[in-house]
Each structure stands twice: as structure tokens, then as C-alpha cells.
Amino acid sequence: METAAADLTVSIYSPEKKLLEEPAVSVGLPGKKGSFTVLRGHANLVAELEAGIVHVQTGSREEIYVVDSGFAEVKGNQVIVLVEGATDPKELKLEAEQAALEEALNRQTENNVQYARKQHDIALRRVRARVAASAISQ
Numbered sequence: 001m002e003t004a005a006a007d008l009t010v011s012i013y014s015p016e017k018k019l020l021e022e023p024a025v026s027v028g029l030p031g032k033k034g035s036f037t038v039l040r041g042h043a044n045l046v047a048e049l050e051a052g053i054v055h056v057q058t059g060s061r062e063e064i065y066v067v068d069s070g071f072a073e074v075k076g077n078q079v080i081v082l083v084e085g086a087t088d089p090k091e092l093k094l095e096a097e098q099a100a101l102e103e104a105l106n107r108q109t110e111n112n113v114q115y116a117r118k119q120h121d122i123a124l125r126r127v128r129a130r131v132a133a134s135a136i137s138q
Helices: 094-106 112-137
Strands: 008-013 018-024 026-031 034-038 045-049 052-057 062-067 070-075 078-083
Touching: 008 026, 008 052, 018 052, 018 062, 026 045, 026 078, 052 112, 062 078, 062 112, 094 112
Parallel strands: 008 078
Antiparallel strands: 008 018, 026 034, 026 052, 045 070, 052 062, 070 078
16 A cells, blocks of 8 residues: 555456556546646546547556546546556567558558558557657657
């Protein structure tokens, strides 16, 4: 358990595993209609998430995850985040992420479903490449 300053309980799940479940001061989420931050006393909501970065501030440290699309529910002072996939930024390799982005950009599509998947992959790969590049510059 963290400090008494932690006013939220945050749980992050992917299909493979529970990524995080602990007290937090704030949670930054990549909402489909724009990024937002949840603090103690936030209004209840369910939000669709897009590919982006989840920031969890525990008071003593910050946890960061690069996530695929998903949903977040805020109820009381509990935040539950369900994502299709999540990666620790330390695991990202810039060359591999740039190659994956290039592949997604050049992928041919034959129908609306393939086109929608391509657009989703491009958004995710851009986030992953940006995070990998920023890790190198630090």
C-alpha cells in the first residue's frame, strides 16, 4: 500500500493478465474523445479509450503503459481500465516500432474492415514509435 495521499484505487487489465492494482493519486487516460485525468471525486463515467499512454501517479512514483484500445470505468474512487494490450515503455525498441509503423502505413486494404484495422494499427504504432523515441532522448 502506498501513502495515505493515494485517493483512488486503479486496476488495469489486459486479456493476458492484471497489469496493475493499487492506490493512486491520479490516472491519465487516452480517451477516444480526448485525453483526460481522473482525480479523487471524479464523476462516474465509462469511456472508450484509444491507443495511447496511461499515466498512473501513485504519489511516490509514476507508472506508464502504452495501451491499445479499450474502456475505462470510473465509479466512486475506483478506476477500472480494460485494454486490448499494454506494453511497458522500457520494452519498446525504436527500430522495431518504426518498421511496424512503416508496414502499417504501406499496408494495402481491400475493404472497409481492413481499412479500419489499418487506421487503428497506424494510431497504435505512432504512439509506440513516439514513446520509444522519447525513451532514447532521455
